[in-house]
Amino acid sequence: MKQRLFFILWVILISLPPSKLLAISPYETVGIEITCTINRFLLSGITSIRSIERTRLRGKEVILWRGKVDKPVRILGFIVSLLKTYKGAIVYDSYIDIETHLPVEYLEYRIDPGGGKKIIEHILYNRENHSIKSLINGTVLNDVPCDIQDVISILIRFLNRANTDRIVVGKTMRGNTVVDMEIDEIIVEVTDVKSTPDGVIYTFTSRKLPNVGKYPTVLKTQLLDDGEKKLPISGVGIVRIPIIGRINIEGTLTTSGI
Numbered sequence: 001m002k003q004r005l006f007f008i009l010w011v012i013l014i015s016l017p018p019s020k021l022l023a024i025s026p027y028e029t030v031g032i033e034i035t036c037t038i039n040r041f042l043l044s045g046i047t048s049i050r051s052i053e054r055t056r057l058r059g060k061e062v063i064l065w066r067g068k069v070d071k072p073v074r075i076l077g078f079i080v081s082l083l084k085t086y087k088g089a090i091v092y093d094s095y096i097d098i099e100t101h102l103p104v105e106y107l108e109y110r111i112d113p114g115g116g117k118k119i120i121e122h123i124l125y126n127r128e129n130h131s132i133k134s135l136i137n138g139t140v141l142n143d144v145p146c147d148i149q150d151v152i153s154i155l156i157r158f159l160n161r162a163n164t165d166r167i168v169v170g171k172t173m174r175g176n177t178v179v180d181m182e183i184d185e186i187i188v189e190v191t192d193v194k195s196t197p198d199g200v201i202y203t204f205t206s207r208k209l210p211n212v213g214k215y216p217t218v219l220k221t222q223l224l225d226d227g228e229k230k231l232p233i234s235g236v237g238i239v240r241i242p243i244i245g246r247i248n249i250e251g252t253l254t255t256s257g258i
Contacts, residue, residue, distance in 0.1 A: 026156050027063060027098050030054055034159075034232065049152060060097045060104050067092035067152045090120075094152035101160070102127065103153040123150065123178065134181050144183060145176040154186065162223055162230050167202065169193055177210075184210040191220075200225040201233075 026032055033050040052064040069090045093107040108121040122135040131142045149157065154177045161173070172189045185208055192203035206219045223230045 026051065026160055027096060027101050028054075030063065049155060054098075055095075057095050058104055060095075061099070062095040062097055062104060065094045065096060065152050065156055067094075067155075092150070092152050094150050094156075096153050096156065100127075101153075101157060102147070103150055106150040106152070121181075123181075132178060132181075137181075139181050141178070141181065141183065144178070148176050148178055148183065150178060159232075162202075167193075172207065179210045182210075186210075198224060199227060202230070 030051050030053055033048060035048040047067070047069045049065055049067040052066050054061070054063055056062065091109050091111060093109075094103045095105045096103050102125070104125055104127075106121070106123040106125075107119065109117055109119045111117055119136065124133050124135065125148070126132065127146070129142075130144055130146065131140055132144055132148065133140045154175050157175065158173075167190050169190050169192065172187060175186045177184055177186060186206070187208035188204050188206050190202060191205040192201075194201050202223045202225065204221050204223070206217070209217050209219060220236050221232055222234045224233045
């Protein structure tokens with residue numbers, strides 16, 4: 001559930017393929033940070049992902065990428081409480097192989113207001129056996145897709161693809177991710193391309209995402225191509241909850257270290 005909420009709060013999820021090469025690779029560079037700030041009327045919150053360090057893990061050279069959801073307040077906090085998914089800051093660590101661009105290990109933990117740390121999920125990927133294992137409850141999933149990733153690594157993959165692939169309106173892209181030890185497919189489509197004085201803006205709309213709880217979700221993200229690189233600038237997550245109705249969570253996106 002907490003991983004599914006991350007898709008809503010951090011709306012960069014669907015930043016997918018445009019056309020030129022990013023100046024530096026997010027799979028090899030430490031210090032890149034992308035932050036989503038939600039501050040629209042009654043909605044408020046901050047989420048981010050950041051490349052922490054380059055290290056070795058399980059015989060692989062990896063980059064540690066860390067995602068964090070800071071405590072949302074006001075009506076956003078009410079929504080999260082309603083979904084029963086939030087108790088303190090949630091942190092997501094993904095160790096991504098710099099050669100294959102696939103994660104080798106994933107950790108999810110909660111940091112409570114007193115500074116305590118509780119591990120919620122710990123996943124090991126076995127690429128040779130096409131399986132993944134949760135060290136928390138012992139669950140093993142076999143015959144998983146060869147490109148299976150966690151919620152952090154798939155976001156980095158999308159950002160990288162946004163700067164390496166050619167794109168046109170109508171193009172779709174698919175990816176497989178593990179959320180709460182369930183395999184989910186993500187499908188996004190390029191729905192708009194327009195020129196502005198600042199550069200070309202690409203709009204991406206999700207066609208298939210994991211639900212948040214049992215509630216369907218739609219995400220839209222805009223990337224700005226300034227002629228050198230394409231980076232996310234804004235996004236909106238839409239959740240439809242019975243009785244409450246449609247909830248829009250909008251935010252601005254900023255990037256540093258690139």
